[in-house]
Amino acid sequence: MSDLSLVSAFPKAEDAAWKALVEKALKGAPLSVLESKTYDGAVVAPLYPPAEDGAVIPGRDPGAPWEITQRIEIADPGTANSQILDDLNAGASGIALLFQGAVGDRGYALSADAATLTGALEDVHLEWGVPVELQLGANAKAVAAMAADLVAARGIPVDHTNIRFGFDPIGTLAANGWSDASPDDVAALAKDLVARGFKGPFAVADGRPVHEAGGTEAQELAFALAAAVSYLRAFEAAGAGLDDARKMIFFRLAADQDQFLTTAKFRALRKLWSRVEEACGLAPEAAFIAGETAWRMMTKRHAQGNIVRGTIATLAAAVGGANAITVLPYTAALGLPEDFARRVARNTQTVLLEESNLYRVADPSAGSGALESLTSDLCTAAWALFQGIEAVGGPEKALEVNLIQSAVTASRAIRETALARRKESLIGTSDFPDLGEDDLAVMDVAPTKLESGAPTVTPLTPMRLGAPFEALRDRSDAVLADKGARPNIFLACLGHPADFNGRAAFAKSLFEAGGIEATAASSAQTLPEMLDGFRASGAPLACLCSSDKVYASDGTEAAQALREAGAAHVYLAGKPGDLEAALRKAGIESFVAAGGNALETLAGAYDHLGA
Known part of the structure; x- marks a missing residue:
């Protein structure tokens, strides 16, 4: 029996034939009318040839699923514990504990005391290697010590645990305008934890403050890269070898509803970090990158639309090689989500991972002309911005002199204008609204705000595109x-x-x-x-x-x-x-x-x- 080739039944696609049909449809208008631009100024063409350089960018191990991480942000330790156990028993593979003052604290967070941490983690089998991400803000040193003491008190071998400590004084400085720690403090904390047997990672280079404030993809990448380099220098200065120091750092990015730009952004971060590693004389190794669906795309009106946006963002981050993903529950902009919204957030990932099998292919966008081009454009733009941050003395100094804030503010204004003109849309809010929509329930918990320290820089103020x-x-x-x-x-x-x-x-x-x-x-x-x-x-x-x-x-x-x-x-x-x-x-x-x-x-x- 001869082989059946479906490909042979179709004529070979040719660029010239496509262009001829398009030019006929455009009726004399130039082909450039089909082009668009990203907020970083990169041109997005209507058609791309296959990429010449389509090498797979190392990320997750081939066939390895990403972590389904659920965010825990309620102050009551008993309720937090119930949520954690429910999440882990119903599909989540990891948890992220958000503490007061951390990036993304919107009035709902755990307090930095031992009773809260112990209560929240009651009956959680840390010895099984359950991934626990500590998103730390103020009092990071105290929380880290509490976590280490809790492991010791339970008699758990440290090497059986999987804790990402998430120190991020640069991110909290950008988000809050003040920070009670520095990269040098992070290095000292990491040194103490290493002495107790923990392997880390200990510091997170988080791009979300830039993204939440309306920044571009390249600005978010540049900020995260600059923060990572600052932590790398601090670890080296504290006596860690560069090979050990890089393993102490992980990254976190926002995943947005722009599917292709989000995928390109996650891929670009790996290429950018590889370049830093090569500059340090190291053979590149795949960095750990966590993703969280974007706050700025969340809406209060027709909040069910957030489920669709969250699904697109999760798909994009997964295809881009994210190691862990957190989906914000669809009612997050209304208040503290109830169990059903948390369940939908979990299941969004479960369906994509277990039913769509997205994890089974390593870097599926490799070789795509469009995504390779977007990845390259983002790398070029982000590297130039990173060099600008380095030129003024690093991210902390760049925040002091308003270099980062002024750039993000300008991008935010352009983005807000695009939304006002509905060139960028939020379905159910700016377009196709439903005036008869039902109210959605959230938990009856009032937001609280951590008492602020004295601002030393202008904070990057979070925004939601649908708010106007x-x-x-x-x-x-x-x-x-x-x-x-x-x-x-x-x-x-x-x-x-x-x-x-x-x-x-x-x-x-x-x-x-x-x-x-x-x-x-x-x-x-x-x-x-x-x-x-x-x-x-x-x-x-x-x-x-x-x-x-x-x-x-x-x-x-x-x-x-x-x-x-x-x-x-x-x-x-x-x-x-x-x-x-x-x-x-x-x-x-x-x-x-x-x-x-x-x-x-x-x-x-x-x-x-x-x-």
């Missing part, structure tokens, strides 16, 4: 509670459904993203029928929706009629082109179209409503 739209939705809820109905706008659809459906859907999504309920007709509408609908709606605002052809023939008459019928403000969905002057004269006051500033439009609508 959520603030507008809060205004809508207040109006609903006060008056029994939401602010509303009438979508004045004119002509046949084919004329207005597209623009009406756009306008509905736009206005309801700000909590302004939109009503529209679903059948063909004449001008008199449209006006009757407007009067019946009782809406104070109107948005004319139709095709360019209908605007040209009936737009001015419709606009004038809406004003005469009592519309306080009349919008038009679409770009007016040559009709703008005539439409404005007839009563159109605002035009809404793709690329416009949605937040400005929505804030203005509330002004027109007097709400």
Whole structure:
């Protein structure tokens, strides 16, 4: 029997043939209109040839699963213990204990006392090598000593434990504006722990402060790399050999909903660290990289959308070679998540790991032209930023002189503008909202804040991209509670459904993203029928929706009629082109179209409503 080759049944794909079809579809527009740019300025092309250098980047051992790490951040040790045991018995392979003042402390964290740590880890079999990651902030030395004492008190051989101590004074300095430790202190702590038999790692180079504040992928990589080099120098100065020192460090990055950039970022970090190792005269070894789904993409509105974003981010980090991944529960932006949200976070990883078998292939993106190119671009950009940090004296000095903060602030402003114009979207929040969504439950635990030390640098302030739209939705809820109905706008659809459906859907999504309920007709509408609908709606605002052809023939008459019928403000969905002057004269006051500033439009609508 001859072999059946499916490949032979298809013609060989050629770039020239693809370009010919694309150019025909673009109707004279240049191919460059299909390109986009990352926030670091790298061009993302629509098509890439296979990569010439497609070597696998060493990460997890081939066929080795990543750790499903669950975040523990509740102050009550009994509840923390129940969560840990439930997590470990239901699919998690490791836990991350978040202590007060650590990066990512948003008011829910464990306190730095022995009773809390002992209670939280009751009946947890540390001797089985359960991965425990200590995310430390203030009082890191005390927590580390407590953990070591707990292992000793239980009579557990130290070499049976798997504790990542997670000292990160540079990260906490960036996140909080102050830190009670330095890299030299970390080196001294590590030396004490090594003497007690622990192998580490002891320090984490965490890029999340930059990412949470709105920074770019290259900025996050540069900050993490600079922190790692600072810890490496401190360990060496304390007497550790470079080979031992590098094993004392691990990394942590945010995993975002941009799948390909996230995968490229995790791959890029390995290449960047390998370059540092080579500069130290070491043969590169795979670094341990933990990932956590990004805080800045989490939303309060339609929080179920966070499940999708978290799944994409987890997939991206896993394909990028992450050794451990933490998924933020989908209700995290609303408060302290309940058991169901924690279960969904666990199962997100379990499905990808056990059912999708993502872990079975080492570096599956190797050889992909697009991902190799993105990885290379990120390496180039991050290395240049890293050199800039080194030039001023390292990450702590760079924070003192606001080098890092100013760069991140500039990137944040660009990102916020993109979201305001909905060029970057959060489904369910900035686009396609649901005004009738149900409230979601979280634990009845009030957030607390660790008493702050005296700031020595300007902190990198965390942000959530959806917050400005959520603030507008809060205004809508207040109006609903006060008056029994939401602010509303009438979508004045004119002509046949084919004329207005597209623009009406756009306008509905736009206005309801700000909590302004939109009503529209679903059948063909004449001008008199449209006006009757407007009067019946009782809406104070109107948005004319139709095709360019209908605007040209009936737009001015419709606009004038809406004003005469009592519309306080009349919008038009679409770009007016040559009709703008005539439409404005007839009563159109605002035009809404793709690329416009949605937040400005929505804030203005509330002004027109007097709400």
